[in-house]
Amino acid sequence: MTSRYMPENWALPALDDRNRAFFTSGRIALQECAKCGTVQHPPEEICHACQGLEFTIREVEGRGTIHSYIVVHHAANHALRYRVPYAVVLIALEDQPAVRIVGNLLNIASEQIQIGMPVRAVWEEIEVDGEILRLPQWEVIEGRHGN
């Protein structure tokens, strides 16, 4: 995928050691404590369960449900003037129900969005400043929505 849901000149993550896997791997790559296995999202500097300082990456299925959503009508700044209205969704992961991920829904109109719809992850590939980002986004799984 090459085009973005948000405008081409809109904000992107600045990569660092903690978020690189999530924003470049093309998988739902979460932070996992190397000592006790606790999964934390967004990634933290220390494990909130055992105060461990070493982390590994846990890759999970890119499947979940819509936990909440908003439809933005007021452009919070200039760069979004021609993008409104747009929807932002909050996804609860099937494999890690305590983890919620913010994204956009690429395959249905905002008026059709309902809490509880099953979704799968897709990736927006964006080249910026010599880096390839793979931004997780979401699609409603066809044939399973509307209930």
Place this chain on the structure above:
Amino acid sequence: MYRQAAVAGVGESTYYLRGSSPHSAFQLACLAIRSAVEDAGLELRQIDGLVSYLEPLVVPPKLAAALGFEHLDFSAQTWGWGGNGVASAIAIADAAVTASYAKHVVVYRALRQTEKERFGRSAAVPRVRGDYAYTAPYGLVTAAQVGAMQTRRFMHEHRIGQEALAEVALASYAHAQHNPRALKRGKPLTRAMYHESRWIAEPFHVYDCCQENDGAAAVVVTTLERARDLRKRPVPIIAAAQGLDHRDGLGAFNEPRFPTAHYRRVGELLWQRAGVRASDIDVAQFYENFTGCVLMAIAELGFCEAGDVEGFVSNENIQWPTGRLPINTSGGNLAEAYVHGFENVNEAVRQVRGESTCQVDDVDLSLSVSAPGYAPGSAVLFCRH
């Protein structure tokens, strides 16, 4: 300490539409503090402590110099994103005077909202860090959008309709019509106007979102004993609380108790310290950043079950003069002025004194609740005796 400190004076500057104050934030703070100190019947030189919250510009050493404080023996501010720290700041002042770190502490907040930096306007693609990296690239950048995401889930879980949000806005606007300080006085809101108004971020209409204003407000806190010798009848601080459950301040909607206004723990502490229950409260000011977040705070503080919140706010139950629990009786952030919630503290004090423009009869317990949805929450309870 409980019931050992009191508010001795309240004051404010004139409130202005955003960007229209002829004075700087610092000047507005000075005007509000002078007004509060005069209300208390004190001299400026007698003030020896200053407390605020999220106040980067108007700093105590300069204020103390400008206002002629003989000594500045105590200064502090609370942690937090902003409006959630209003009552915590009062609690710090209470602690300072009861522990004798200072005698007369002024708590203040001044705002002058000018053109903010417009994120995303530059030609280069902006890169964002920390928790923000997980939300901003998807177009989620404002407080209203954050509040809308929380509120949508809250409405879904508890089968709450848009009317519940409308009720909060209608109450603030109704009360503002009686208040000469209110910027929305003379601009009444009807239910039809609410529903026909433009969306900011669904489920929030424009009337669900607070104003942006220029202004300042302040109170003088001292010991109850000292306050008894001052000009106005003291308004005792029966209890204050700041509180947060484990991990509930996490970013990007990953709080374990999402959606939460961060008021469950605050309620637990406040009612225990004060020895009263939510149902004992006569009048309450709820910081309205957004109407939906107020509903969440009402439920978390135990005024009703979350599933009953629509009924709790309906049928003018939160409107003066007939409501069971009148809220935001000055017009609050929505319709008096957005002074980062400090106007709600002044109103809570005025309700105990009998000075409100929507005065509830026989007020014994008057509550002021800080911003919902930002961690940690805080609240302060004033009483007559």
